[in-house]
Amino acid sequence: MAxxxxxxxxxxxxxFTMWVAMGSIVMMFAGLTSAYLVRRSLGNWQEFSLxxxxxxxxxxxxxSSVTMHLAVKSFKARERVRYxxxxxxxxLLGLAFAVLQAFGFYQLHLQGVTxxxxxxxxxxxxxxxxxxxxxxxxxGVVALLIIFFRAYQSKVKNYSVIxxxxxxxxxxxxxxxxxxxxxxxxxxx
Amino acid sequence: MSTEAVLHANVGTAGAxxxxxxxxxxxGDHHHHESFISKYVFSMDHKMIAKQFLITGxxxxxxxxxxxxxxxxxxxxPDSTFPILEDLLGKWAKGGRISAEAYYALVTTHGTVLVFFxxxxxxxxxxxxxxxxxxxxxxxxxxxxMNMLSxxxxxxxxxxxxxxxFVETGPxxxxxxxxxxxxxxxxASPGSKTGMDLWLVSMALFVVSSLLGxxxxxxxxxxxxxxxxxxxxxxxxxxxxxxxxxxxxxSFPVLFSGFILLxxxxxxxxxxxxxxxxxxxxxxxxxxxGGSAILYQHLFWFLGHPEVYIILLPAMGMASEILxxxxxxxxxxxxxxxxxxxxxxxxxxxxxxxxxFVTGLNPFLGSIFxxxxxLIAIPSAIKVFNWLTTLWRGNIRFTPGMLFAIGxxxxxxxxxxxxxxxxxxxxDIHLHDTYFVIAHFHIVMGxxxxxxxxxxxxxxxxxxxxxxxNNTLAYIHFWVTLVxxxxxxxxxxxxxxxxxxxxxxxxxxxESFKHFTELNRFISTVAMVVFAxxxxxxxxxxxxxxxxxxxxxxxxxxxxxxxxxxxxNPGHGNWPGEIPEVHRWAYxxxxxxxEYIPQTQKIGENESAHH
Ligand code: HEM
Ligand SMILES: [Cu+2]
Numbered sequence: 001m002a003x004x005x006x007x008x009x010x011x012x013x014x015x016f017t018m019w020v021a022m023g024s025i026v027m028m029f030a031g032l033t034s035a036y037l038v039r040r041s042l043g044n045w046q047e048f049s050l051x052x053x054x055x056x057x058x059x060x061x062x063x064s065s066v067t068m069h070l071a072v073k074s075f076k077a078r079e080r081v082r083y084x085x086x087x088x089x090x091x092l093l094g095l096a097f098a099v100l101q102a103f104g105f106y107q108l109h110l111q112g113v114t115x116x117x118x119x120x121x122x123x124x125x126x127x128x129x130x131x132x133x134x135x136x137x138x139x140g141v142v143a144l145l146i147i148f149f150r151a152y153q154s155k156v157k158n159y160s161v162i163x164x165x166x167x168x169x170x171x172x173x174x175x176x177x178x179x180x181x182x183x184x185x186x187x188x189x
Numbered sequence: 190m191s192t193e194a195v196l197h198a199n200v201g202t203a204g205a206x207x208x209x210x211x212x213x214x215x216x217g218d219h220h221h222h223e224s225f226i227s228k229y230v231f232s233m234d235h236k237m238i239a240k241q242f243l244i245t246g247x248x249x250x251x252x253x254x255x256x257x258x259x260x261x262x263x264x265x266x267p268d269s270t271f272p273i274l275e276d277l278l279g280k281w282a283k284g285g286r287i288s289a290e291a292y293y294a295l296v297t298t299h300g301t302v303l304v305f306f307x308x309x310x311x312x313x314x315x316x317x318x319x320x321x322x323x324x325x326x327x328x329x330x331x332x333x334x335m336n337m338l339s340x341x342x343x344x345x346x347x348x349x350x351x352x353x354x355f356v357e358t359g360p361x362x363x364x365x366x367x368x369x370x371x372x373x374x375x376x377a378s379p380g381s382k383t384g385m386d387l388w389l390v391s392m393a394l395f396v397v398s399s400l401l402g403x404x405x406x407x408x409x410x411x412x413x414x415x416x417x418x419x420x421x422x423x424x425x426x427x428x429x430x431x432x433x434x435x436x437x438x439x440s441f442p443v444l445f446s447g448f449i450l451l452x453x454x455x456x457x458x459x460x461x462x463x464x465x466x467x468x469x470x471x472x473x474x475x476x477x478x479g480g481s482a483i484l485y486q487h488l489f490w491f492l493g494h495p496e497v498y499i500i501l502l503p504a505m506g507m508a509s510e511i512l513x514x515x516x517x518x519x520x521x522x523x524x525x526x527x528x529x530x531x532x533x534x535x536x537x538x539x540x541x542x543x544x545x546f547v548t549g550l551n552p553f554l555g556s557i558f559x560x561x562x563x564l565i566a567i568p569s570a571i572k573v574f575n576w577l578t579t580l581w582r583g584n585i586r587f588t589p590g591m592l593f594a595i596g597x598x599x600x601x602x603x604x605x606x607x608x609x610x611x612x613x614x615x616x617d618i619h620l621h622d623t624y625f626v627i628a629h630f631h632i633v634m635g636x637x638x639x640x641x642x643x644x645x646x647x648x649x650x651x652x653x654x655x656x657x658x659n660n661t662l663a664y665i666h667f668w669v670t671l672v673x674x675x676x677x678x679x680x681x682x683x684x685x686x687x688x689x690x691x692x693x694x695x696x697x698x699x700e701s702f703k704h705f706t707e708l709n710r711f712i713s714t715v716a717m718v719v720f721a722x723x724x725x726x727x728x729x730x731x732x733x734x735x736x737x738x739x740x741x742x743x744x745x746x747x748x749x750x751x752x753x754x755x756x757x758n759p760g761h762g763n764w765p766g767e768i769p770e771v772h773r774w775a776y777x778x779x780x781x782x783x784e785y786i787p788q789t790q791k792i793g794e795n796e797s798a799h800h
Contacts, residue, residue, distance in 0.1 A: 013331035013412040017404050020438060024400055028442035031491065035446065035484055039461070044479035117458035121479060124459040128449060 018166045022173050025136065029129070029177065033184055036125045040188065046120035048113050050185055051104035057097050058182055061137070064093035065175040072168045076161055087148045090171065094141045097178075098134045105130075126185065133181060136174050143167045231341075233333035234761040238340050239319035240653065243646070245347060246311020247727065249302045252351075254720050256299040263287045265713025267697045281359070289694045293362035294354075294380050296692065300365030301388070302350065303635065305395055308500040310343050312642050313437075316503055317406045317430040319649065323752035324424050326415025326769065328762045331408035335401045342398035346391045353387035361388040364692065366489055369462035369482050373454045374475075376468045385455070393448055396441045403441075406434035415751070417771035421527075422788065424750050424775040425520060428527050429506020432534040433499050440495040440538070447488030454480070461485075483548050490541035497634050498537045502530065504641020505572065505601075508594040510775075511648050512576055514748045515591035516583025517784060519776035522575040529568035536565050546614040547621045555614045562612035569605050573598065584779070588746075589663035590648030596671050597640040603675075604633025607682065622692070625685025628678045636674045643667075646730070651745050655758045656737030662729040666722055673719035677712050684708070747785050750775050754789055 039045075071086035105115060105127060114120070115127045147167055232238060259278075262271065263286070270285030281291035318336065322329055330336045353360040362380030363371030367388065375382045410423075410431045450461040454477075462485045463477035513520040520526060542550060542558040550558075576598045585591065607629040610616050620626065643666075650658050689702050696702040696709065744753040751771070755763050769789040777786040781796060 011412065013408045016412055017331060017335075017408040020404050020407050021400075024404070024438045024442050027439050028446050031443035031446035031488055032449075035450065035461075035488060038484055038487065039481060042479070042481055116453070118476060119459060121459070121461055124453065124461065128453060132449070 012162055014162060015166055015169070018169055022170070025173075025177070029133070029181070032125070032129050032132070033181075036129070037188070039121050039125070044120070046113070046122040047189070048108070048111065048122070050126075050189055051107040053100050053104040053107060054182060057100035057104065058178065060093050060097045060100060061175050061178050064090045064097065065172050067093065068168050068171045072161070072164055075164050084148065087144060091141055091144045091148065094137055094144065094171075098137055098141075101130055101134050122189075129181060133174070133178060136177070140167070140171050140174055143170065231337060233329070233337050235318045235322050235329050235333065235336060236653070236759070236761075236763075238336055239315045241340050242310055242314035242318060242343070245344065246307050246315065247730075249306040249311065249347065251723075251727070253299050253302040253307060254723065256295045258717055258720050259287060260292055260295045260299070261713040261716045263292055263694070264696070265710040267695045290359060290362060290379055292694045293364075293378075293692075294359045294384070297362050297364055297380070298350075298354065298360050301361075301392075304365060304496065304500065305392070306343075306347060306350070308635070308638050308642075309399065309437075309496070310395070312500065312638060312645075313430065313433050313503045314340070314343065314402060315642075316426070316507060316645050316649075317402065317434065319653065320426055320752065321406055321409050321430055322413070323652070323755065323759075323763060324427050324750050324775075325410060325413060326418055326751050326771065327409060327413035328764075328768070330405045331413055332405055336405050339398045339401035339405070342394050342401065346394035346398060349387050349391040349394065353384050353391065356383045356387065358382045358384055360384040366486075366493065367451075368489070369451065369454065369485050370466055373451060373462055374466070374468065375455070376471050376473075389448055389452060389455075393445065396445050396448075399437050399441050403434040403437040406430055407438065410434075415768045415771060418751075418788075421524070422771055422774045424506075425509040425523070425526055425530075426503075426506040428530055429502045429509075432530050433502045436495045436499050436502070436534055436537060440492040440499075443488055444492035447485055447492075450488075451485065483545070486545050486548060487541070490544045491538075493544065494541040495537040497630070498533060500634055500638045501601075501641075502533070504597055504638040504644075505530070507641050507645045507648070508576065508597045509579075510750070511590050511594040511644050512579050512598075513776055513778060514648075514746055515586045515588055515594075516580050517586070517747075517778050518579055518583045519778050519780070520575065521578040521581075522571070523774065523776060525571055526575055529571045532568040533565060536561060536568070540565065543612055543614075543617075546617045552614070559612060559614050563609065565612075566605070566609055569601075573602055573605070588647070589658070589660060589667060590644045592664070592667045593640045593644035593647060596667065597637050597644060599671075600632050600637035600640060600674070603679075604629055604631075604637060608633060619688070620685060622690055623685035624681040624689045624691055627691050628681035628685060631678045631681075632674070636678070640670075643670075643726070648746070649752075650730075650733070650737075651740045651757075652752055652755075654734050654737070655740050656733050657740060657745075658729050658733045658737060662725045666725045666729070669722040670719055673715050673722070676715045677719065680708055680712060744787075749777055749785050749787050751788060754787065 067086045067089040071083055071090060074080075074082040074086060108123070108126075109115060113123050115123050144167060147164055150163075228234075229237065232241070259274070262274075271282075272285040274282035274287060275285050278287070278291060281288055281294075287295070318330070321327070350360075358379040360380055361367065361372070361384040362378055363385075367385075371377045371381055372385055373381075375385070410427055414420075414423075450459070453459040454461050454463055458477075460477035460480035462482050463475065463480040464482075466475040466477060467473070468475065509520055509526060540558060540562045542554065543562045546555055546558075580595070607625065611620055611626065611629055647658060647663060650656070684702075684705055687702070687705075689696065689705065697706060740757050743755075743757060746753070751769065754769050756765060771788045772791045773786065773788055775788055777788075778784070780786060
């Protein structure tokens with residue numbers, strides 16, 4: 001059919017959609033971090049250091065990117081067992097990341113930094129931006145769970161790699177986003 | 190469709206098999222039995238989704254228009270009472286006069302629904318959906334499922350916005366821009382309570398709807414074009430929808446960020462936008478400190494300005510297409526048209542602070558924004574020039590669609606010129622927040638884009654419903670609307686120059702604006718006439734769906750683009766056989782003495798090649 005020949009040369013539409021969606025998410029965080037800078041420049045800004053746990057969560061999410069990468073590789077090599085292991089590891093690391101982030105806020109709270117009610121914008125920005133990021137990670141976890149169970153269900157051996165690749169792209173994206181935010185907060189706190 | 194539905198459901202999360210397989214293998218002619226629900230309600234056919242957007246937009250246009258008639262009644266006849274208003278609005282119009290709260294609620298809701306629900310969802314939602322697959326040569330959108338979701342998010346947003354009108358304390362009443370503190374403090378005004386919560390939820394859902402739609406439009410334009418349809422062979426409609434979607438996808442998330450902070454200020458005691466506030470109604474000083482209301486304005490206008498182009502670009506694209514088709518001439522300066530769309534899209538992100546010249550913005554920064562703002566005049570002027578030269582010595586057919594397209598050009602010129610006044614920060618000190626601004630944006634955005642929408646409906650109606658609309662009604666509709674729109678908004682420039690501020694409930698108590706009493710009455714009267722005439726359009730539209738003259742030829746306008754190569758009533762999948770291949774650009778009108786050459790026709794032996 002006429003259309004197939006040209007279309008196959010192009011990037012898969014669903015993958016492409018993922019890229020555009022990531023652009024959209026970038027704009028959301030760009031909006032928030034610029035609001036942070038604008039607000040910070042107006043003074044009345046509480047100084048406190050970032051919780052130490054954020055370093056551990058950073059390690060967790062970077063590690064999860066590695067396992068995600070290995071998962072895609074084993075998927076392509078049709079190593080189903082290894083694929084499942086890697087997906088499981090990625091999921092667990094993602095959850096661990098979210099838990100560690102929450103723990104970081106608990107630490108701040110113990111230090112006497114009020115986070116939401118009656119807080120200084122310095123703290124509320126941190127909570128909202130990292131919280132929103134964690135929600136994106138959890139969204140990724142849900143996606144991982146879905147492809148994970150599909151891996152068990154599916155009787156067909158040669159199903160498409162596209163969805164796995166899309167989830168993996170997204171996963172590396174939230175990882176990179178966290179690195180950006182971590183550096184951003186590190187530099188501006 | 191059901192297997193494909195499931196596949197698409199998991200886009201971005203989990204497994205879809207290769208989409209081309211899904212699209213090409215089983216489409217072709219569709220003879221599945223579709224149930225009423227899957228055909229008309231949860232449809233995944235882009236053409237049906239387009240009609241859903243259109244009709245929902247029409248409902249909102251009627252409601253939003255009615256609201257403006259009500260508040261114009263107050264402005265035109267501030268001393269009179271209309272008992273029927275009390276019957277209609279109850280406590281909001283005690284004694285037959287609209288209360289101040291009701292007035293502000295009406296103005297706010299009017300602005301919100303016209304900008305977002307009518308001119309964004311109703312315009313780009315309708316025509317991007319309808320025309321992108323048909324004109325690029327695709328069977329449907331990249332993800333029909335996301336497309337369906339986009340509509341249903343919009344629908345839910347609509348229901349919630351509608352319900353906000355009926356809550357005890359009324360809908361939000363702090364203006365369509367929803368600036369804090371009015372939007373952040375429940376105690377600030379009645380509308381700031383539940384009404385504002387519903388407004389926020391509705392708008393958040395609306396943002397999601399726009400994003401889902403926009404992602405799809407972009408992916409479809411870039412990835413699903415038929416063979417031979419290179420980017421430079423795309424009709425200008427598609428370019429316009431494409432840039433519109435890019436603007437939306439990049440700016441709506443920023444608005445969303447602004448809303449998130451607003452929600453936290455409202456409900457969780459943060460101080461992003463609030464500082465040093467004493468609330469009169471509760472006689473309380475708030476503990477919030479250090480927040481900045483201006484911060485919200487930055488976040489809002491970073492979307493807000495691109496948003497005005499999100500509204501305008503689809504109208505520009507459709508006008509270009511309709512002008513060329515009905516002038517029987519190629520569009521003048523195709524590449525310049527694309528380049529100016531691109532320039533407008535880029536500049537749209539760099540000028541937001543021209544809405545904030547008088548917020549205490551650093552004057553040096555202000556002058557940079559003046560420069561960038563005035564730069565927009567260049568691509569705008571290029572477009573106007575090209576439209577006029579397309580018309581020049583054309584063999585013009587004054588179809589209703591064509592008239593509205595010409596009307597669009599006229600309005601864009603009138604309204605664009607006043608933008609140049611406002612873009613100068615020094616002049617803006619005087620003009621800001623006056624009726625001059627009201628006149629500017631209603632002409633250039635409101636009415637012009639409405640004209641683009643009407644042009645689109647009249648022109649593509651035969652493709653949508655396989656029937657024609659009635660021309661006589663359409664001509665009356667056009668002339669009354671055009672003349673009426675100028676009569677309503679032109680005098681507002683003078684009121685604004687005289688310093689008459691916008692957003693006031695009653696001007697008759699001001700000595701300095703007493704001499705406008707007659708003029709205000711005149712404007713209100715014309716507004717009612719124009720509103721009434723819109724019902725001619727609605728009657729025409731719905732009557733013609735069932736009773737209009739039937740379309741008997743595939744290509745009634747003699748147009749070159751692909752949508753006219755589909756059957757008169759195309760099924761899901763658009764083309765019964767293979768998708769046609771494209772061999773030329775979309776504007777071969779009057780070439781080598783031939784009236785028009787469809788894009789699907791091969792370049793002839795002795796033909797001078799164009800693109
Ligand atoms: C040469 C082009 C244009 C220039 C220089 C320009 C400039 C401006 C300026 C400076 C303002 C702020 C006025 C004030 O609040 O004091 C303004 C308001 C506005 N403009 Fe334009 N404009 C242009 C074209 C457009 C177009 C094409 C649209 C829409 C399609 C548009 C829509 C609006 C809207 C909606 C507002 C008012 C928003 C509000 O305050 O509620 N403008 N314009
Ligand atoms: Cu603007």
